[in-house]
Amino acid sequence: MSAFANILIGGVFHAAVLFLVAAGLQLVFGVQKIINLACGSFYALGAYFGVTFIAYATQFGLSPWLIFPGLVVAGLLLAVVGPPIERMLRSVYGRDESFQLLLTFALVLMFQDVFRFVWGANPRSLDNAYLIYGTINTRDFGVPVYNLLVIAAAITTAATLGALLTRTNFGRIVRATAENRAMAEALGVDVRRIYSVVFTLGAALGTTAGALIVPTAAASLNMAIEFVVEAFAVVVIGGLGSMRGALVGSLIVGLMRAFAIVLYPEFEVLAIYVVVIAVLLLRPAGLFGKPVA
Amino acid sequence: MVEEARALTIYWDGTTQDGVDEKIPNPRYLFRSTDNECEAIMSSLLAIKYWKGKFVTVAGINPDYSYGRNNMAAFVAMLKRFNIDHKVVTEQWPKVGTMDLTSHVAALKAAKPDLIFSSLLFADLPVFMKQAHAAELTKDAKLVFPAAGWQHTLMKKEFTPEGMLFGHNTLYFANPNASALAKEFVAWYAKTYNDYPEWEADRAYFALASYKQAVEAASKAKNGSWPSQDDVIDALAGLSIESLGGKSSWRKDHIAEQTFVQGLTTHNNNYDFVTLGNFETMFASELQKPPGANFWEWIKTAQFKV
Numbered sequence: 001m002s003a004f005a006n007i008l009i010g011g012v013f014h015a016a017v018l019f020l021v022a023a024g025l026q027l028v029f030g031v032q033k034i035i036n037l038a039c040g041s042f043y044a045l046g047a048y049f050g051v052t053f054i055a056y057a058t059q060f061g062l063s064p065w066l067i068f069p070g071l072v073v074a075g076l077l078l079a080v081v082g083p084p085i086e087r088m089l090r091s092v093y094g095r096d097e098s099f100q101l102l103l104t105f106a107l108v109l110m111f112q113d114v115f116r117f118v119w120g121a122n123p124r125s126l127d128n129a130y131l132i133y134g135t136i137n138t139r140d141f142g143v144p145v146y147n148l149l150v151i152a153a154a155i156t157t158a159a160t161l162g163a164l165l166t167r168t169n170f171g172r173i174v175r176a177t178a179e180n181r182a183m184a185e186a187l188g189v190d191v192r193r194i195y196s197v198v199f200t201l202g203a204a205l206g207t208t209a210g211a212l213i214v215p216t217a218a219a220s221l222n223m224a225i226e227f228v229v230e231a232f233a234v235v236v237i238g239g240l241g242s243m244r245g246a247l248v249g250s251l252i253v254g255l256m257r258a259f260a261i262v263l264y265p266e267f268e269v270l271a272i273y274v275v276v277i278a279v280l281l282l283r284p285a286g287l288f289g290k291p292v293a
Numbered sequence: 294m295v296e297e298a299r300a301l302t303i304y305w306d307g308t309t310q311d312g313v314d315e316k317i318p319n320p321r322y323l324f325r326s327t328d329n330e331c332e333a334i335m336s337s338l339l340a341i342k343y344w345k346g347k348f349v350t351v352a353g354i355n356p357d358y359s360y361g362r363n364n365m366a367a368f369v370a371m372l373k374r375f376n377i378d379h380k381v382v383t384e385q386w387p388k389v390g391t392m393d394l395t396s397h398v399a400a401l402k403a404a405k406p407d408l409i410f411s412s413l414l415f416a417d418l419p420v421f422m423k424q425a426h427a428a429e430l431t432k433d434a435k436l437v438f439p440a441a442g443w444q445h446t447l448m449k450k451e452f453t454p455e456g457m458l459f460g461h462n463t464l465y466f467a468n469p470n471a472s473a474l475a476k477e478f479v480a481w482y483a484k485t486y487n488d489y490p491e492w493e494a495d496r497a498y499f500a501l502a503s504y505k506q507a508v509e510a511a512s513k514a515k516n517g518s519w520p521s522q523d524d525v526i527d528a529l530a531g532l533s534i535e536s537l538g539g540k541s542s543w544r545k546d547h548i549a550e551q552t553f554v555q556g557l558t559t560h561n562n563n564y565d566f567v568t569l570g571n572f573e574t575m576f577a578s579e580l581q582k583p584p585g586a587n588f589w590e591w592i593k594t595a596q597f598k599v
Contacts, residue, residue, distance in 0.1 A: 003403035006428070010396035017393065123416030127423075127449045135427050140402065144427040147395065216424065217392035218416045226390055258396040262403055265385050 002140035007258050013147045015254025016154035020209030021227055022234040022246040023161060024202035030241030031178040031198045034089055035097055037104040040228030041111035042203045045081065046210025047219035048115055050074045051124045053211075067129045067215065068149050075208030082200030089199070090192075108228075112221055121221065129215035150212050157205065158247055165243065174198060178241070233272050237279050239289020248287055295323045301522050301529075303504065305496035308548075318585055324529060324547045326496065330588065331580040332439035332460045333364040333412065334597075335553050337371035339458055339573065340437045342599050343557070344408065345375075348435055350382045352406035354397055354421065356413060357386035364412040364439065370592045375599070382406050387417065394421045398428045406434055414440035419447040426452035439555065442491055445567075450560045453567045457558045462492035463499075463538040465554040467568050475537045495538040499551065503534050503543060540576060546584040550577035 025039045053074035054067055062070055085107065092099040133145035165171035177184040177194050185191050210219075217223075234253050238245020253272050260271035279286060295302045303324045351372070355361030365384060372379045383404035385397045394417065401409065409430075413421055418441060425431050431454050441448060442461030465471075466479045466489040478498075482490045507528035511520030520528070533542040539552030556572025579598060582591040 003399070006399035006402055007396065010399040013395050014393050123447075125416075125419065125447070127419075127447075128451065130423050131427055131451070135429070137429055142402075142428045144424075213392070216395075217420045220390060220392065220416045222390045223392055226388075226392070258399065261385065261396045262383075262400040265383070265400070268386075269388075 002138075003262075005141050006143070007262050008255070009143050009147065011255040011258030012151055012251070013254075014257060015250040016151045017209055017213050018227075018230055018234055018254055019154050019246055019250035020157060020205050020212075022231045022238070022250055023157065023243060024205035024209075025231055025235055026238070026241055026243055026246045027161075027205070028199055028202040029235075030243070031174055032089075032093065032195050034093070034199075035100050035104065036089075036202070037101060037228060038085070038107040038111065039202070039206050039231060040224035040226075041108050042078070042081070042206030043210040043213075043227050044115060044219065044221075044224040045111060046075045046078055046207030046212075047214040047217075047223060048119050048124060048210075049078055049207070050211030050214045051126055051219055052119075053077075054126055054129065064128065064132045067126070067132060068146070068212075071211040071214070072153070072208060075211035076204055078207035078211075079200050079204035081207075082203035083196050085203070086196050086199035090195075093195075108224055112224065115219075115221055119219065123218040123220040124214075125218035126215045144216075146215060150216070153208075153212060157208075158243075161243060230272070233276050236276050236286060239286025241290075242286065242288035245286050245288035296320055298322070299522075301526055303500045305493070305500050318546070320547055321526065324543060325549065327463075327549045327551050327577045328581040328588070329360055330363055330367045331553055331577055332462060332555070333367040334371060334580045334592075335555050335575050336410075336437050336439035336458055336460055337368050338575075338597055338599050339555055340368075340408070340410075340435070341371070341375050341377060343458070344435050345377060348407035349379055350404070350406045350408070351379050352383045352385070352401050352404050352409050352434075353381065354385040354387065354394075354401060354409065354411045354413060356389045356415070356417070358389060360414075361386065361412050365410060367588075367592070368410045368437070370589060374592055374595075374597075387413075389415060389417070391417055392420055394424050395428075397421070398424045398430055401425070402428055402430050408435040408437060410437045412440045413438070414443045416444070416447075418444045419449070419452075422448065423452045426454075431457075442554075443493075445491055446489055446564075448558075448566050450565060450567055453558060455558050455560050455567070455570070457567070458555065459558045459567065459569060460553070460555040461569070462495075463536070463541075463551045463553055464490060464492040464495035465538070465569060465572065466490055467562070468554060468572075470574075472535060472537075472539070474535070478537055490537075492538065495536055495541075495551070499534070499536040499538075499541045499549070502536065503529060503532055503541070506534055507532055539574065544584065548581070548584070550581070552576055553580065 021039055021043050028034055028036050050071050054070055057070050092103050130146055135142055135144045173189055177189055177191055181191055234249035237252055238249030256271045257268060260267045299322055301322050304326050306326050308326045308328050353365045355365045383400055385400055387397055436457040439460035441459045507525050511524035511528040529543055530545050541551045553575050554572055556569035558567040559570030562568045582588045
């Protein structure tokens, strides 16, 4: 039973981080119809900046207990990268997906060089942060409190995004723009501004996920690529552009991975893509996606 | 390609058994590093020496490419060679660079191993140690980490236990028995980079210093005139020098032999990371297959000093 709980928590933790990245990806695609490969770079940027931000904040007397909120602030501050990148992406709105993929993949490569230039080739980590909040241990079950905080952050984000999109005027405008850009524009919606805000929100989700993960892991050059592959598996399973899909897809990928690692480690990656293939065959639009007319 | 290009080439690393299947057993232009599995052979010998009879269930977590696969296979082959009663309860193969290892840690914990063998060596190593420590996986299990020295300054005391079998490959920066040259180099490196060197520095030094010595010897043999590439190659084969990590040689078949360092970790030092308490050094001639031999067959019959 303890082993099952350990595996379950490990899977949910992975799903929580995946959700934060995939939610940004979904939000941007849902509204702007942009397949943003650079979402993994936002995640890596958050991780690197999180290390630097906490290092400086600690020098200025930040209590170790405030590292978690400090990392949230670091991730949110990085939302500033959203507007200029969205401005660049305007050149590919409405064009073939291959232009979007090429441009956003170019961003991935450029970000990687920026990381190498600013932070160097060696991984960067926050060594003393992970265990600062302690661990919950009972017999064979053990989980760091930090992991639970990350899971709680993902749940809070999901609830907040859900409320923002369904219960606020801003959310209604965003959904209207996603549904029919021309009609929204005709009704007086400043679509450019909506695009900029949505992209910035998507970027902030990725950077915050990266900042939150860094105490448990390390910021490294290949983390952008590593995570974006799984994030796209989430998107395919959940349905492109669907927030509910991001949530369910993340849970499916996180849990499949965790149980595959225990039951048959060789199938860690295969297990995820078996689900992806099954979804593509049986429900091509994803579990919560809308079929293309 | 090296042989086709006929250009003297010295590898400082990259000799896993499956990575260099002996297609060209006697290369002319290529000089290769020691077998990567030297570390696994040495840590197997030390694990048997320290803990024989104290473990039965064995788990592995190794990077998913030929290096990790060969190291784990070598460890298990060595246990069989010494008739150690053991049972492999789980083998984990995370992709290189995997940063969320919590599920792997959960899988290891579920398997309840007495001993964990890991040749993780990149950024994933300190990440694994952090996550394993948080899950109390490292509290009771015996830990055999032959390649940990590549990340030695990141192996912080707060999550790296004492008494872990820890390999520094061919350079241990805090070796009290090191040569004056090595101590001078470590001091210079620490002052210049605010860091402590690991084995890559030794491999680079060995490659350059042995090449320099071979050029000088070949030039001397030609009464001071500049030697040809063939002269340098002939002088390099069989050459022995004192490298930063200790005695280092080129075998006649152009395979390096170097001095390896492994031991048990301690927190008793002035750093924020672990160093070695008790440690041992072994020369590669005791750890790698002789010229032309098959590695896996060699393990079955080799005479090892335990």
